[in-house]
Amino acid sequence: MINLSEIINFINFQDLIQRTSEQIYMFSIAILLSILFGLIIGIVLHRVQKLSNIVFNILNIIETLPTIALLVLLLPFLGLGMKPTIFVSVLYAILPIARNCYVGLNNVEQSYIEVARSIGLNEFEILTKIEIPLALPTIVSGIRISIVFTMGVVTLGGLIAAGGLGASIQTGVQLYDKTLIYVSAVWVGILALFFDALAYLVERFLQKRFNNV
Amino acid sequence: MIFKNVDSIEIVRLVKSYRDLMAINDVSLKINGKELFVIIGPSGCGKTTLLKTINRLIEPDSGGVFINNNDIRNLDVVKLRKNIGYVIQQVGLFPHMNIKDNISLILKLEGWPREKIDKRVKEILKIVFLDEIYLRKFPNQLSGGQQQRVGLARALALNQPLLLMDEPFGSVDPILRRQLQDEFLQIKKVLGKTIVFVTHDIEEAFRLGDRIAVMKGGKIKQIGEANDLILNPADSFVLNLVESDKKYKHISNLKVRDVMIPVKNYMIDSQAKISDSIKFMLKNNTEFGIIVKKDKFLGTTDLKTLLNSNFIKNDQKIENLYNKETLKFSPEKPLYDALAEMKKSNISIAVILERDVPIGTILSSEILNRLI
Ligand SMILES: Nc1ncnc2c1ncn2[C@@H]1O[C@H](COP(=O)(O)OP(=O)(O)OP(=O)(O)O)[C@@H](O)[C@H]1O
Ligand SMILES: [Mg+2]
Numbered sequence: 001m002i003n004l005s006e007i008i009n010f011i012n013f014q015d016l017i018q019r020t021s022e023q024i025y026m027f028s029i030a031i032l033l034s035i036l037f038g039l040i041i042g043i044v045l046h047r048v049q050k051l052s053n054i055v056f057n058i059l060n061i062i063e064t065l066p067t068i069a070l071l072v073l074l075l076p077f078l079g080l081g082m083k084p085t086i087f088v089s090v091l092y093a094i095l096p097i098a099r100n101c102y103v104g105l106n107n108v109e110q111s112y113i114e115v116a117r118s119i120g121l122n123e124f125e126i127l128t129k130i131e132i133p134l135a136l137p138t139i140v141s142g143i144r145i146s147i148v149f150t151m152g153v154v155t156l157g158g159l160i161a162a163g164g165l166g167a168s169i170q171t172g173v174q175l176y177d178k179t180l181i182y183v184s185a186v187w188v189g190i191l192a193l194f195f196d197a198l199a200y201l202v203e204r205f206l207q208k209r210f211n212n213v
Numbered sequence: 214m215i216f217k218n219v220d221s222i223e224i225v226r227l228v229k230s231y232r233d234l235m236a237i238n239d240v241s242l243k244i245n246g247k248e249l250f251v252i253i254g255p256s257g258c259g260k261t262t263l264l265k266t267i268n269r270l271i272e273p274d275s276g277g278v279f280i281n282n283n284d285i286r287n288l289d290v291v292k293l294r295k296n297i298g299y300v301i302q303q304v305g306l307f308p309h310m311n312i313k314d315n316i317s318l319i320l321k322l323e324g325w326p327r328e329k330i331d332k333r334v335k336e337i338l339k340i341v342f343l344d345e346i347y348l349r350k351f352p353n354q355l356s357g358g359q360q361q362r363v364g365l366a367r368a369l370a371l372n373q374p375l376l377l378m379d380e381p382f383g384s385v386d387p388i389l390r391r392q393l394q395d396e397f398l399q400i401k402k403v404l405g406k407t408i409v410f411v412t413h414d415i416e417e418a419f420r421l422g423d424r425i426a427v428m429k430g431g432k433i434k435q436i437g438e439a440n441d442l443i444l445n446p447a448d449s450f451v452l453n454l455v456e457s458d459k460k461y462k463h464i465s466n467l468k469v470r471d472v473m474i475p476v477k478n479y480m481i482d483s484q485a486k487i488s489d490s491i492k493f494m495l496k497n498n499t500e501f502g503i504i505v506k507k508d509k510f511l512g513t514t515d516l517k518t519l520l521n522s523n524f525i526k527n528d529q530k531i532e533n534l535y536n537k538e539t540l541k542f543s544p545e546k547p548l549y550d551a552l553a554e555m556k557k558s559n560i561s562i563a564v565i566l567e568r569d570v571p572i573g574t575i576l577s578s579e580i581l582n583r584l585i
Contacts, residue, residue: 114305118270118297118299120322121291129322134308134309
């Protein structure tokens with residue numbers, strides 16, 4: 001058993017703060033890039049439906065590859081550290097966002113688009129004022145899934161010298177320091193839950209707002 | 214605005230097909246400026262398709278549409294649409310925007326300043342008989358009729374000279390439809406716009422339309438004023454369509470007196486005991502009673518209230534337990550107005566009084582069944 005004073009004694013707080021900020025840094029960049037690319041892919045595929053099958057097949061295949069395999073496979077090209085970790089996170093997290101964005105846009109009721117067109121909105125205005133806002137609840141559900149993915153991949157980045165809380169766990173393993181392992185792992189879990197909860201609140205707000213769609 | 218006024222719309226040899234189905238099969242017609250032109254016909258006959266060729270939501274296979282003698286294909290499509298209001302049956306209010314944003318979206322995109330938008334929104338609300346308190350609400354917080362009014366307001370925002378309406382009252386119940394039609398007739402007078410109005414309800418066509426085009430299977434069967442269609446129907450199809458209105462026409466002239474039912478089985482004297490009143494209702498198989506004192510109307514009661522009262526222990530006189538809030542009509546009141554009032558106050562039974570004496574009663578549900 002671990003008791004609290006033991007934890008407080010053992011943890012190098014300085015180090016944990018440093019690792020946490022690395023973790024959040026990688027996580028934020030990865031999730032922002034995923035959202036950016038996910039939305040672009042979703043919107044493009046919505047407009048060019050023909051491409052959707054092939055693109056989603058590719059993304060699905062990427063999704064089935066084990067993360068560690070991908071991290072290692074990319075070593076020769078991207079080396080060690082944060083860059084390949086963020087890259088792989090984005091590869092994984094794009095699919096849920098792109099797919100939900102695509103589905104959400106496709107499901108916007110045709111009569112809204114028709115009315116928008118008829119009162120004189122151009123195609124870009126229809127996309128930004130009508131389609132995207134109406135697809136937003138679905139898109140945010142996709143982002144929630146990606147948040148959990150990203151937190152996991154970023155933690156694994158510790159294995160390839162990316163720093164972050166994965167590195168703390170690594171250190172714990174090497175020093176055979178169970179407390180450090182537990183504290184870091186739980187801390188990752190709490191962070192994931194925190195960001196997920198944040199997204200959940202946004203999602204719920206949007207769903208309430210759009211509950212008649 | 215490309216057009217300040219719409220003086221004519223000419224549809225020339227228009228054809229639109231979906232694979233082997235001819236949705237519009239060689240239609241030509243001319244709509245005059247400021248008239249309310251109704252297109253009527255059965256489901257699937259091509260009304261919506263024809264309407265949508267006017268704002269180019271649908272491009273025809275051949276033939277053309279000319280507004281003020283301009284071929285609309287030569288106009289910028291977005292600019293064209295900003296000159297044409299469009300209202301649909303599903304209303305299609307944007308659910309993520311409040312009422313004000315729904316109405317003013319196009320004004321914002323046009324870059325109008327805030328004060329001008331506010332002023333315009335208030336103006337249109339007055340036109341469509343909608344209170345300003347709804348501006349901050351969202352579409353799902355409004356009733357069907359209110360949503361329809363907002364849909365119309367949105368279509369009028371830019372003061373477009375041409376208005377296309379596709380079964381705008383199709384999804385509301387008969388009484389509300391009648392009310393919206395009445396309002397719309399007033400709105401029409403105020404606006405002085407050219408309006409193309411699609412419906413499959415001949416009564417609506419007769420009430421609203423200056424001229425009526427009867428469509429069937431992608432073709433126009435006849436165009437004319439209501440009288441032309443009634444007196445000189447072009448074929449048996451038009452004849453049947455017009456005939457189907459006879460009973461409705463009759464009804465719009467009806468007075469409350471014509472449909473009220475006798476009150477004998479409902480009359481309860483104010484001095485009667487509750488228990489006796491209940492027996493009386495059960496015997497006559499009614500659930501509703503009219504209470505009179507020396508033949509003068511006092512109020513109403515219903516079986517449920519009486520049964521729930523404490524009559525076994527305390528069998529009072531019925532005059533201690535009646536409902537004063539009832540609808541009372543004169544026998545000369547037009548039936549439609551009476552039904553509208555009943556609907557509005559959500560009371561399904563009304564008593565008809567002549568010099569305070571009940572002479573009849575009407576039950577809204579029962580009357581609607583008889584009308585349809
Ligand atoms: N996009 C489409 N693809 C294929 N067929 C269509 C399409 N749009 C309309 N149609 C067909 O064209 C015909 C005319 O349709 P339209 O919507 O104009 O009818 P309508 O008179 O408005 O009917 P309703 O009263 O039911 O609204 C119908 O048979 C319909 O099935
Ligand atoms: Mg239609």
